[in-house]
Amino acid sequence: MSPPTYPALSYELYPPRNAEAEDSLWTTIRRLEGTRPDFVSVTYGAAGSNQETAIDLLRRLLTETTLKPLAHLTCVGTSRADLTEIVDRLIGGGVRGILALRGDAPEGRESRPGDVEHADELVRLIREVEAQRVAQLAAGKVSVGVAAYATRHPDSPSFDQDIEVLLAKEVAGADFAITQVFFQASDYSRLVTRARQAGVTIPIIPGVMPMTSTRRLKKLSGLAGIDVDEALWGRLEGARTDEERRRIGVEATVDLARAALDDGAPGLHLYTFNEHSAALDVLDALELERPPEAGLAASM
Known part of the structure; x- marks a missing residue:
């Protein structure tokens, strides 16, 4: 009899900017840890602008929690030699998951010979460093x-080009993909359908943000170049209290996540913005099944 399968669960965190933010982040980490996620991703600034802070957070997650960190790594504007050193440092420090991203080039910085410009190149580089450490990785x-x-x-000329890029990243050695934010359930369904038609086989995990902050929604929709559903925006703007706005946003997020899961999504990645409350509200409403704790499973 095959063991039961459970949807994957993960969160995104970013390194703290100061001591106060660090205290708040660790409160969030401890609360999210209780949901037994499959991993937590840790963001990385443009061209490694917060590299040491990110690496310190990765180290603490590995040594002070039960969480498995996924280290973000951007490549644009960074030399192959520097990236090789960073990847080697991550793997040597115990990191076993890396999210390979192109990233945004620092303003005013031009590419130089030897820079890695695209995510598929970074995936290949990670695999090359991995091959050199096969003994330490115990096969x-x-x-x-x-x-x-x-x-x-x-920055893409078309959605079809995005699909081609995703396929190139899989060919380079990627194991899975996480989507950037989206606000319509049909967007995720279309992505998966077109990706499969193009030959993409890796799992595509929907990335969802709790839609409880109109300020954050406006900022992210501008960065991503997509519009928030007008009806949802009107309801959020028309909320009379913060509690009402939060309820509306959580319900909308749950509907989006549930539609993706019903469409066959392998799991859910929540963009937390280092806040746990809304993420936990979404999980509670979804009633997402989680595997039993390791100790309990072993005794059954």
Whole structure:
């Protein structure tokens, strides 16, 4: 009899900017840890602008929690030699998951010979470093994730081009993809359908943000170049209290996540913005099944 399967669950965190933010982040980490996620991703600034802070957070997650960190790594504007050193440092420090991203080039910085410009190149580089550490990995491997776009990437000429790029990242050695934010259930369904038609076989995990903050929604929709549903925006703007706005946003997020899961999504990735309350509200409403704790499973 085959063991039961459970939807994957993961969260995104970002390194704290100061001591106060660090205290708040660790409260969130401890609360999210209780949901037994499959991994938590840790963001990485443009060209490694917060590299040491991110690596310190990864180290603490590995040594002070039960969580498995997925290290974001951007490549644009960074030399192959520097990236090789960073990947080697991550793997040597115990990180076993890397999210390979192109990233945004720092303003005013031009590419130089030897820079890695695209995510598929970064995936190949990670695999090359991994191959050199095969003994330390005990014949295991590093799990490499990449980004997918349920709507057209702002810098892409077309959605079809985005699909071709996703396929190139899989061919380079990617294991799975996480989508950037989207606000319509049909966007995720279309992405998966078109990706499968193009030959993409890796799991595509929907990335969902709790839609409880109109300020955050406005900022992210501008960055992603996509519009928030007008009816939802009107309801959020018309809410008379913060509690009412939160309820509306959580319900909308749950509907979006449930539609993706009903469409066959392998799991759910929640963009937390280092806040746990809304993420936990979404999980509670979804009633997402989680595997039993390891100790309990072993005794059954």
